[in-house]
Structures are given as structure tokens and as C-alpha cells.
Amino acid sequence: MNETGIGKRVKRREDVRFITGKGRYTDDINLTAQTRAVFLRSPHARARITAVDAGEAMNIPGVIGVFTGADLAADNIGDLPCGWMVKSKDGSDMVVPPRPPVAVTAVNFVGEPYAVVLAETLAAAKAGAEAVATEFAELDAVVDLATATRSDPIHAGAPNNLCYVWELGDSAAVDAAFEAAAHVTRLDFANNRLIPNAIEPRACVAAYDAATGDFTLYTTSQNPHLERLVLAAFVGLAPEHKLRVISPDVGGGFGSKIFIYPEETAAAWAARRVGRPVKWTAERSEAFLADAHGRDHLTTAELALGEGGEFLALRVRTKANLGAYLSTFASSVPTYLYGTLLAGQYRTPAIHVEVEGVFTNTAPVDAYRGAGRPEAAYVVERLVETAAREMAIDPAELRRRNFIRPDQFPYQTPVALTYDVGDYQASLEKALALADYAGFPQRRRAAEARGRRRGIGLSCYIEACGLAPSKLAIQLGAGVGLYESGAVRVNPTGSVTVFTGSHSHGQGHETTLAQIVSDRLGIDFDAVEVVHGDTGAVEFGLGTYGSRSAAVGGSAVVKATDKVIAKGALIAAHMLEAAPDEVDFTEGVFAVRGANRRLTFAEVAFAAYVPANFPEGLEPGLSEKSFYDPTNFTYPAGCHIAEVEIDPETGVVDLVAFTAVDDFGAVINPMIVEGQVHGGIAQGVGQALMEHGVYDPSGQLITGSFMDYQMPRAADLPSFVVDTTTTRCEHNPLGVKGCGEAGAIGAPPAVMNAVTDALGIRDLAMPATAEKVWRALAQKGG
């Protein structure tokens, strides 16, 4: 059978350029006569800008110009928008503070850009930036999330620093269920602020052609078409058809490269202003300060249970830090991507969640791998594990008693979503077996004999992926549809070029989409090329995030491929002198049913472009496209099990084993799927044990480098045990659900359940650093 088809472990074709140093990332691109940009960034968390004096800077050789927010504003460059309107529970619209790309009168977080220096060289631009004299009038910063709603407002129009107070679910039903509960488990916890840190820093190269009015913007974007749309429709840089956005090889995103940022906006404007290309590449310190951060919640959550451990109700109150301004999708993350997932894998009949979206003088917070769903899974899975311990029920057994059963799908949760399909117990049982859950007590005793504390923790997470049915998303406040485009262009010699609105920044679409199309057309894998990341080549796209590329982008490509087959059948029928409904297409051959008349796909392709004798109404050419809009989210789910050992002398936590069993529906390339899971687990373990973005009380980021912000390194992690169970998604043609975020969602609660198990304590704030663990042990002992 086909060795490169759907389901096969096909080696990635993109790897050849990456392993030989021939990748083409944005910073590798240099344009003739380009200038270099360096941004001046606020050293204060909150201040008024009283003067920006560029006189000295302009005297530095090589400096071409110093531009402030006022210069952009004078050119009618508009504010950066937020693309999701969330309404408060009283029906009012959320508060949207104006966010000029370059600050004009005030700065509201350390690292916010307030001017840009252009120079002939990077060194001259840096020297110019040093020479700009800026005066600020410092103001008291609002930094602490817990007290921000009692502080003076950062933005006029946002009293109590509230963007919105959003709710979902039936609070009366929840209250009644709590009244009747046999047991209530309550936890207060923080979901720590994370800094995404793709290894490639953000960058852009912008060029403007005064003769045509055309802009070309190379940028590190997960969704170049959205970048173009926002720059045209909201920022007002240029009409959309005069903007070409190219997102070449991109070195990881994890959400942080979804958003429309100040820097590429200002660089593109400046390219027109000075009539020369402008290049900007972030330094790592700028990435720490000015990339959108992730998570940062404070939550109180309570689970009501009956006598037998049955879940009766869940009540959740969350303060979500939005940072100083609303980043592109910030408002949706702690609401529709969070509250809707609080049912988890369980039949909890009543759920109510209230979320305060809070402004602080910190970097904007937006989607980071998982985006809302890790926060929801953390709430549910820490509560469930804690309830099991309190009620002396095995944590696996408590979950079994409460799972939505396979015969209950489609399942309407009390928080808006309808799960289509799943078998949660299958994932649990497989994970328990792979992790040798039954053998844990023995391993714990062996560790104790070595003077170490061993713990095990489960997490049965669910996520909503395949973002998203446009009608539903727009009803809930989205400013864009969330379909995807795909086009399949058959060349006259029978090879195929596929155009996708999805964007690969590590996911391997050039391989997986070629697998899908070659499999469906019955042609050679190497005869299919995949084009992405260029608004000048791809018709439209919403990009890659939310584990949507296979489920939505892949489905669009399938639909377009099926249209190609249908058109090919018309051509074949004509050539074979048969009725179209007598022609079948299998394994690359059009054949007349019951007759010995057939044409290969390549023969039909050639005929399409050499239409010697086409009848009226049959157009030449063989090229089709589709816009695929999903009818539901997909619901990947699984069971992750972490096992840790702790050295009580030092508090160091060793993750000694991690098992993940996930149900992603059908799998296109198992090798790539496993890689996605590995990477997600590493980021989830990073959140649980190492990573924490911390501001001091004055609003200075004190974790602003890889020295202070601990990223998982090779020696911090074990090899993982990864497997799958399968229930096919029933509403997309591939049966796929999405796999990109699972590890980052499932791992944090699994690890923290293991850590608290090892320590014999109810809770510990993430990240479980050696210092925190040691203090917890000291407190417990004392």
C-alpha cells in the first residue's frame, strides 16, 4: 500500500533545508538599501512622556531618522485592534483602551515602544537610540493582579481596571447543588504567567514601492493574511490589495506570533516614510519584554460532590491578567477558550464561572500554546485529584465514576459546548497500563528507601480545537470568520501545487498536506508541492493556531481536491465517451464502470490544458479551491500521567516518567503527531516546574533573560511514553481533531498532582521550583 499516504510516518521534506542551514527565516532576508530599526522602549511601567529630544541622535553618523508615535498619528496610522468583543454579564461591551502602535503621550508597561530610530547600520541605530533624550513623568504602576481592581484606573474609561466581568453557566443551579453536596473541595490557585520564547525572535523586513504604492512585508507571523487584513482595515497603512505579507520559514510561534504587533506596523510605515526598506529583528530581551505573554490567572474553584464521589457542581471565580492593552485575541482567551472547557471529561451537571478581565501595567497577555484550555484543565484536574484524596477514593476511580460515557455523545455540557465523540475511559485505562499505575506503591517504597519522595499524578484533559465554526464564533464576538481556504492547482503535466491558508512554523504542513493530496489523488507524493505563508500566492487564510491546521486547513484542501476529482471526472467522461456518473476514480485512474476504458490522472490533467475537443460548458483547466467552515469544534482529549521524585534535602523535583495517551481522532502522520505531543509536554512541564514571568512591585520584569526565566533544557526532562486511542471526529472529512496543544494542557496538572502527592500536601503554586518545594517541606515538618 501507499507508503506516503495518510497514516504513514513520512519523513518531513522541509527538513532537508533546515538540517543543511538553508532555511529562510525573516532575519536571513536582506533587501538592497535597507535601513535598520531599533525601538526605544519604556523603562517605566507607567509614565507620561513629556519630551523626546532626538537632536543628539540625529548627529550620529548613519542615523536617518527618529520617529515618535506622534509622527505615525500625524500620518493617520490607527490603533492596534482587539479582534474579539466580549460582553460583560450586565450586557455592556468590554472596555477597549486605545493602543497606538507607538506610544504617543503615555507608556503603560516596561518595554512599550515610544519611538523608532532608523539608521544605515544596526550599530548606528543602537547608538542613535542611546542618544535620544526622553523625559518621563512617572506614575504609580498597577502591577499586582490580586489588588488591581482596587487601584486607580490605568485607562480612563476602565474603572477598577476592569475590561469586563464575564460569566457563563447557571449560578442558581450551582448554588442549589452546593447546598446538597456531601463534600466540597476548594482550591485557590494561580496559573503562572509564561513568556512564550520561540527560539526565533520576532523580526520583519518592510519595503515600499513609491511607483506602484505596493508594500511588501516579510514578517514572523503565524497568520500573514490576518496581518494584512488588520494593517489595511484597522491601522489604515494601505489598501489590502497593495499589501503583500510574506511569512517565510518561521522559527516557532506557540501563539506569540499570531498577533499584530507595534514593530512590524511601525517598520512598514517607516519604509514608506524614508523611501527605503526597513529591517527590525528583536533581541531576546525585547522578546521577553514585548512579546505577548501567556496565562496569569488567579482562581478560586470549588467542586461539589455527592456521597459516592459523583460531581454535582463546579463554581469558578477567576481574575485574568490582560496586561496593559488588549492584544489581538486577548479578550477571548480567559472567556470563550476557558470557561467553556470547565466541564472537562465529566458529567458535572451544573457549572458557573465568572471571569474578571483586569488591566495591569505589564506586557499584554494573549494566547500561548493551549490558550485558556490549559488554565481550564488545571482548575478541573487539580480539583478532581484533590477531591479524590480528600474522599479517599483512588483518583483514577473517581474519574471513571464521572466520565461522560461513549454512549452519551453528542454531549451537551452546561458551558455551551457540544462534544461530538470520545472515549475517555479508554485513554485512562491505556495510560494506567503504560505507566504501570498498579506498580506505583512499590516504586514509592523503593524511592523512600533511597531517601526520596515519589509521587504520581493524573490529568484527564479535554480541549476544543479546530477553531472554529464561523457562525458561532461571530455570535460570541469574533471579528473574523474562522474557516480556512485551500486550493489545489493541477499543472498540465499532472503534478500538483497546493495552496493553504494555514501556516507552518514547525508543524510540517509541507509534508502532511502533500500526504493528504497525493493519497486522495493516487499520485506520487513528490508530485505535490505545498505553498503557504504568502498573501501574494495564497488566496486567503486565517493561519495556524488552536490546533486547527489539519482539522480546518486540511479539510479545505480535501474539499478542493474532491472538486478537482469531480472536474477530472467530467473531462474523463467526455474523453472516454461515457456519462459522468459512469466514471469512477480510484488510485489515480478514471475508469468507466464495467468497461475497459480508463485514463490516468496525468492524462486527464494534460487534456484539461489541451482541450482539443471540449464540449460547450466544459471549461479548460484543472484548478479548484474551497473555503471550509467547520460545523463544530473538535475535542481532542486524553490522559497524562506524571511521576516525580523529590530530593527532600534540596527540594529538587525530578520528573522521572511521563505517559501521554491522547485521542486525536485520525492521524495523518504519527511521527509528526508524536513530535507535537513531546513539545507540548515539555512546555507544560516547564510551566509546572520552571517557568514564571515575574514583575517586581514597580513593574520591572525581573525574569527578562534565559538566566532568570528557566526554560526546559534536555537534562530537565525524561523521554516520554506517548500513545493514542482513536475515536474519529465525525464532522470533518479527515476525521482529525488536532494535536498541537495537548501536551501543554495535560502536563501541568499531571505534574502538580504528582508533586503534591509526593509532598503529601494539598497544593503548591506553580512553578514547583526547588526553593518552593524545600520551603513546603520545611513548613510541613515544622
Add this chain to the structure above:
Amino acid sequence: MKVSLTVNGAARTLEVPANTLLIELIRDHLGLTGAHVGCDTSQCGACTVRMDGRAVKACTVLAGQAEGAEVVTIEGVGGPGALHPMQAAFQDHHALQCGFCTPGMIISAIDLVEAGLASDEAAVRAALSGNLCRCTGYHNIIAAVLDAARSMRGPER
């Protein structure tokens, strides 16, 4: 200042500012963009190249320090159709996703194998701790390095 060195087997003499870093010489002056800059501060390893047979982080080496040195970048390790066993193992084991850390990771991996540090998984993990990868969780990188180490050592005698 003038710097003379060998890069990927070719003798080069360049006139560069005295504060030029080796990574700037390689990327900006020679146009070899395989080595990347991920952090500027020698913590991520994306800029790793070989200098006189050992892996160095090119963001913390001055170009002047490479005077007379033999520098090999990922472009000199092996090209399409003539891959080094480590490059081939990275593809075979899906040890890369976005590819940005990959050139530095491959050069560090070759270095650790040549230094005899690929005895087992723990040793490889420790020896690769100077290179950050945000995509793979290192799982497949470790498998690739252990596999390549076997083929680099050649058949057992």
C-alpha cells in the same frame, strides 16, 4: 580590522569593525545564514559553529578571536545529498520542527559524540544542555544523537 580565517574549507580575509562578533562575520559578512541568533547572550546555542574542531557559541566569540582559525558552519557539515550522519539522523528521527535551533543543535551533537559524551541518554542530555529547543521536548533529538553516535563510531570491531 582585518581577519583571516578558513570557513567551510575556504580561506577568507575580511575587513570588519573590531567589535564584530563571529556570528556577525558569518551571517552578515559571509552571508551564511544557517547559524542563527536566538538570544545574543550565549544561553540558547542557536549560533553554535565549530572552531578548530570544537563547538563554540558564535555570539560570544569576537571575529578577531577567530584569526587563523578553521571555522565550520552547518553549511560545511553536509549538504543535500551528502548529509553528515548526524544531519541524516535528525531527519530520520523527526528531531526538528521549526528548524531554528537545529543547525546549532546538530553541531553541538557532533561535538559531544566526538568528545565521547554519547555513552547513554543521560550523558547526551547533559551534554546538550547548552542548546535550547522549544519545539521538540528533546525526546527525538536524544534518539537521533544516540543513533548517529552509533553510525559515527562505525561498525563494532
